[in-house]
Amino acid sequence: MTDETHRAITTVWRQESAKIIGALSRLTRDVPLAEELAQDALVAALETWPRQGLPDKPAAWLMTTAKHRALDRLRHVKLSGDKLEQLGHELDAREAMIVPDFVDDLDDERAAREIGDDVLRLMFCACHPVLGLEARVALTLxxxxxxxxxxxxxxxxxxEPTVAQRLVRAKRTLGEANVPFELPRGEALTGRLTAVLEVLYLIFNEGYAATSGERWIRQDLCDEALRLARMLVRLAPREGEVHGLLALMELQASRASARVDAQGQPVLLLEQDRSTWDQGSIERGLAALATAERLAAEADDGEGPGPYALQAAIAACHARARRAEDTDWPRIAALYEVLAIRQPSPVVELNRAVALSMAFGPAVGLEIVDRLMEEPALKQYPWLPSVRADLLAKLGRNAEAKEEFERAAAMTANARERELLLRRAREQGH
Incomplete structure (x- = not known):
């Protein structure tokens, strides 16, 4: 197989697999089975397309193949002839709608909405709370x-065997729990939406600042999280926190090209060349943030913007500052204070300490950080000693700062982050 053919198959699969799995799930009412049938279609493409060339409509080819696999599976379970024929007609009808070439009339718009609904249902199934967080992330990806x-x-x-086993267990759990292929309603919707957003947030964060490996940024994970968040906004346009999360991702992603130098080494926020920040991404992020804040105001429940929108508002403060010294740190500190009330966590408190140190001096931030040193949840969190080291260095306590930078370096599993921390430790000796 040529590299070009393999890339084409990979691209088509990533673009269409969710639609195909979603369509089959709606028909079979069995998400694990639908995923298996779609995978069978992918295997068939990998075997056939290199020999015969790419079909004119690759997505339709995959759907047709998956449909035939579904019919074969149904025959094996020995359904009655009438029911099998009925399911066959349903699959034929679904195939005709699964990949519209374009949306130019009411029928095509209806088909596009159905495809979107299927993908949204699939996301909610993959992020069902019956699964643990790691399983949700793996299934979503x-x-x-x-x-x-x-x-x-x-x-x-x-x-790979570890991940494969996790996926098998997750799909088995979904099957045994009889998770319905439908959107939850009422209070259940809020809980499930929270799980979906949590997974997308986690995927983006791992891409934005990889916790391990040789690279500081995993751009592929950031791109996937952004793509899914944009999809979720289109499918759930009245959910303020969906817009809030998209705003946060867009604003954070706008800095991607400035976050590493030519050698792949991390560049800290205050040292970045802001002229290279992606203005298009910033504009999209600010627009999404405005929508999130408007929806929060319309809700009239007294709660205001949610945690993702608050984090996006913090990112917006950086995006609006043309120079690092123009950053409105008092507002960022105030936003972190609100976030600490809405979603209290040691990490939020650590970030609030940084903002306070920038607004009112390092001694103010160090007082909070010192209290966090005994926090069990941060025992292995390298950014805690890293932040403490930075504050100590600003106060001229270089020997202590050097020790903290070295401690942070020993904690991290990311090679680029470790190099940065060790370099900063060496700088304290001069």
């Missing part, structure tokens, strides 16, 4: 983002 088991394993520096 597998079934909705279209990543292979090997790609997921490499993304999280785990063995």
């Amino acid at each position: 597998k079934m909705v983002a279209g990543l292979t088991t090997g790609e997921i394993a490499r993304a999280y520096l785990q063995s």
